Structure formats: structure tokens, C-alpha cells
Amino acid sequence: MNQPKSPLGMLFEPLRIGAMTIPGRIVKTATTETMSTVDGFVTEELVAFYEPYAEAGTPLIVTGNFYTQRSGKVYHRMPGADDDDKIAGMRRLTEMAHRHGAKICAQLSHAGRQVFQPAANDDPVSASAVSDKFSGIRPRAMSLEEIRAFVLGFAQAAERCQRAGFDAVQIHAAQGYLLSQFLTPYTNRRSDDYGGSFDKRLRILVDILKATRERVGNGFPILLKLNGDDALPLRKGLHTPALVDVARVLEDQSLDGIEISVGHYESGFPTIRGNFDLFFDTLLDQGVGREYPPGKQRSMRLSKGILAALSNRLWPHRQGFNLCYAEQFKRALKIPVISVGGFSDPQAMAQAIQAGQCDAVSIARAMIADPYLVRHVHQQQPVTECRFCSACLARIGTRAVDCFHPDVAPQRAIMMAREKGLGHARAA
Known part of the structure; x- marks a missing residue:
């Protein structure tokens, strides 16, 4: 007699993304590691960080963002793909x-105006010279020559x-980074071939996809x-219907898969919903807040309780x-749709896929x-529970990524x- 199929079984069904097949529907999404050298080279620390994910059988690992040009660095210890000398480390x-x-x-990206640490990039650029209200950074508008160099640099990276x-690359055009800044009317106020109409704001992304496809071929x-x-x-800002139209155009231009996120830095915290009771203290004492101007630090310290309460309520x-x-992307596209956003419960992951809301989840x-986590879900073992305190994110750019929750860590x-002990036992 056939045994009933586990509802979690669909999490381990294969998924085809272009020419690549992954053995499941749980993706490790990009996280900022703060583990490269200051010159952007991969370190043994970075390799060691990713090894447990590989050991666990994670179907697809998406790295934290690699900058394609030095002008795109977000923080000091960010890895780069801007030169051939980086290939050996990668x-x-x-x-x-x-x-x-x-x-x-x-994952390949350019920060644009969203620079964590000004010291990492003293000449931030964007589609237009629109200040970021979160950081206070005012970029300068990119010239046409710089845009052309950026497109080429992205494809070369x-x-x-x-x-x-690498088995694939991911173009980061979300969360308010440079390509998102070109797509969004609020941050793109250009009147040339890269601004104004929908097609012109989308042009840089189409150019990048075409240039990249020419270099990597149809099978990558x-x-x-x-x-x-x-x-x-x-x-x-852009809302879902317009962003679905962006995806439709790029699907027609040979895009193989899409991951859906939300927000810009200036949006607040819709990207990292959670509990913010300790977030602002940590940001100011141990994170990039230490580099904020004195006036901004003082105002944040005075208002941190209000900021935390408001953030807890809003997000x-x-x-x-x-x-x-x-x-909505899933209904409109033929390519696989991956959804990031607060997943930790295997039942919720399986339900999202079963309901046809996405093809895979990313975490x-x-x-x-x-x-x-993937091994524990597959073996139906308890998962170490994240409390979504975002203490890890509050230390981005200053500390190597880790769990810092006092109970979870x-x-x-x-x-x-x-797990390491079991791994050694298996190897023996």
C-alpha cells in the first residue's frame, strides 16, 4: 500500500531554471557577509561560511553581492568581480x-546611492542626484559614458x-540598489535615453541582460x-503591475528566473520585517551607525525607543x-518565480508553493x-529557530555575518x- 506523500515533499522536487536543474525549492538568498578582504578578494573565512549550506544539501546558494565596479561597493569588506585577479578566489x-x-x-550589484559606509565609496553615483533620506548621501548623476562603462563592466563581471x-549569476535590481534606482521614477529624473518613459528607465537593465547574455551564452x-x-x-515609486511589466520584458530578452523582494533603504524596513527592540542600539554601537555624522547619531539615540516601537508596528x-x-509575477511569467521574505516554517514554505504563489522560496x-536548515527540514528534524531580531543585519558592514540573538546563538x-561532528563521522 502506498504511503501518503509528505506535504513537505514538494520542497524537494526538482526545479529547472534555464539550463540548470536544482534538486529542491529552498534557496539560500543573498546575505551581506562582510568577510572578503578590503580589496574585494574571497577569503577562507568566506568559503568556510558557505560550506555548511553546501553540506546541508541546499538546492541553490546565492552569494552576497559582488560589486562589478569599485564605484559600486556598499561596504569595506565586500567581494568584487571587477577584475580577472578575483577569479582564483571565486x-x-x-x-x-x-x-x-x-x-x-x-549575485552581482552596484550600490548606487545606497552606500553603507561613505569611506568605502567617496563618489557615490546614481541615475539622478537624489539624496537618500535614510543615509543622507547625495549621489551625482551618472554620465552616458559612465552608464556604457557600467553595462560593459557588469557583463564582464x-x-x-x-x-x-559559478552555476548562474543573479542581477540585483531590487531593494533600491543602482538598477532599482534607474527603474524608479522617484530616483530617476533623467531626460536622456535612460530616463523618463518606462522603456527608457528600463533600458539600462535590458542593455545589461543583452550584454551579459552575449558573453556567457544561452546555456548559462x-x-x-x-x-x-x-x-x-x-x-x-513603482508598484506591482509596472514591475511585472519589467519582468515580462526581461523574460522576452532571455531571463531565466526571478526572485521577488520589496523596498528601498529609504522605505524603512519592509525588506526585513521583524522585531526592532535592539536593532537601533546595535546599529549605533556596533554597526555602520558609528560612522554617521554626530548630529544624526544624537537624534537617533534620542529617538531610538520611538523608532523601534514604530518599526515594530509598521513592519x-x-x-x-x-x-x-x-x-502576481507567477501568474504573468513562464520562468520560475522565487519569493524571499521571512520564511522559517517548512509548512509555510510548502503551502506557498502548493498554492501556486511561487515556484521556490528563498531564505x-x-x-x-x-x-x-535544508537538511533539518528534509530529515524532519527541529530547525534552530530565528527570532527575526535583525541583530545580524544591524552589524552589516562592520562584523562578519552571524547570529547574535542571545538565546538563539x-x-x-x-x-x-x-553537525560538524556528524560530518566527520560520515567522512570516516
Whole structure:
């Protein structure tokens, strides 16, 4: 007699993304690692960070963003794909992943005006000279010559990733980074061929996809990270129908898959819904807030209690908080749709896929709390529970990524030691 199929079984059904097939529907989404050298080279620390994800059988690992040009650096210890001298280090990362049978995708990005640490980039650029109200940084508008150089640099970076052994690349056009800044009318006030109408604001992304495809060929998967909504109230941000139209155009231009996120830095915290009780203290004492101007630091310290209470009210955590957007892309596209956004519960992941809201889910914070999450779900073992305190995100750019929750971090350490011990036993 046939046994009833586990509702979680669909999480381990294969998914085809272009020419690549991944053995499941749980993706490790990009997270800022703060583990490269200051010159952008991959370190052994970075390779070691990703090894548990590969050991755990994670179907697809998407790295934290690699900058394609030095002008696109977000923070000091960010890895780069801007020169051939980076290929050897990137290859150490891909060889490790492949040794464990994992697929690995390099996320490529340019910060534009969204620079965590001004010292990392003293000449921020954007589509237009529109200040970021979150950081206070005012970029300068890119020239046409700079745009052309950026398009070429992006395609060259993707080719380096291919040469280094990555299984795919992901173009980061979400969360208010440079390509998102070109798409969004609020941040793109140009009147030339790269601004104004929908087609002109989209042009840089079409140019990048075409140039990249020419370099990597038809058999190499190219994914996109895109907002489901810009979440910019009272400003000319993009909403889901227009962003779905962006995806339709790029699907026709050979895009292989899309991951849906939300927001800009200036939006507040719709991208990282959770609990913010400790976030602002941590940001100011241990994060990039230490580099804020003295006046901004003082005002944030005086208002941190109000900021935390307001953030908790506006952006509470919930499972799959971008599914309301992702399902609209799923209805409109033929390529796979991946949804990021607060997933930690396997039942919620399976339900999202079963309901047709997305083809796969991607996870950041819950996988920081439990890098072996995929193995634990597959074996129906307890998952080390993320509390979505975002203490990991408050330290971006200053500390290597880790779980810092006072209750979860010790549990994680015990779990990691156990898994490593089991790994050594298997190897023996």
C-alpha cells in the first residue's frame, strides 16, 4: 500500500531554471557577509561560511553581492568581480560548493546611492542626484559614458563568475540598489535615453541582460532580483503591475528566473520585517551607525525607543511577507518565480508553493540562524529557530555575518558542533 506523500515533499522536487536543474525549492538568498578582504578578494573565512549550506544539501546558494565596479561597493569588506585577479578566489568558493554537490549563483550589484559606509565609496553615483533620506548621501548623476562603462563592466563581471565555475549569476535590481534606482521614477529624473518613459528607465537593465547574455551564452542561467513593490509612499515609486511589466520584458530578452523582494533603504524596513527592540542600539554601537555624522547619531539615540516601537508596528514579522507580490509575477511569467521574505516554517514554505504563489522560496535570516536548515527540514528534524531580531543585519558592514540573538546563538553553536561532528563521522 502506498504511503501518503509528505506535504513537505514538494520542497524537494526538482526545479529547472534555464539550463540548470536544482534538486529542491529552498534557496539560500543573498546575505551581506562582510568577510572578503578590503580589496574585494574571497577569503577562507568566506568559503568556510558557505560550506555548511553546501553540506546541508541546499538546492541553490546565492552569494552576497559582488560589486562589478569599485564605484559600486556598499561596504569595506565586500567581494568584487571587477577584475580577472578575483577569479582564483571565486573559484575556491565554487569548488567547495561543487565538492558537496551544491549549485552556487553569484549575485552581482552596484550600490548606487545606497552606500553603507561613505569611506568605502567617496563618489557615490546614481541615475539622478537624489539624496537618500535614510543615509543622507547625495549621489551625482551618472554620465552616458559612465552608464556604457557600467553595462560593459557588469557583463564582464558575469563572464568572470562563469569562468570561476559559478552555476548562474543573479542581477540585483531590487531593494533600491543602482538598477532599482534607474527603474524608479522617484530616483530617476533623467531626460536622456535612460530616463523618463518606462522603456527608457528600463533600458539600462535590458542593455545589461543583452550584454551579459552575449558573453556567457544561452546555456548559462541569468536570474534577476526585483522588487514586488518599491514601498515608497508619497513618492513616485513603482508598484506591482509596472514591475511585472519589467519582468515580462526581461523574460522576452532571455531571463531565466526571478526572485521577488520589496523596498528601498529609504522605505524603512519592509525588506526585513521583524522585531526592532535592539536593532537601533546595535546599529549605533556596533554597526555602520558609528560612522554617521554626530548630529544624526544624537537624534537617533534620542529617538531610538520611538523608532523601534514604530518599526515594530509598521513592519512586524510574518511568514512569506512578499508572497502577495510574488503570486502576481507567477501568474504573468513562464520562468520560475522565487519569493524571499521571512520564511522559517517548512509548512509555510510548502503551502506557498502548493498554492501556486511561487515556484521556490528563498531564505536569509533563518538560514543564518540554521545553516543546516535544508537538511533539518528534509530529515524532519527541529530547525534552530530565528527570532527575526535583525541583530545580524544591524552589524552589516562592520562584523562578519552571524547570529547574535542571545538565546538563539548558543543553540546555533551547539547545533553547528553536532553537525560538524556528524560530518566527520560520515567522512570516516
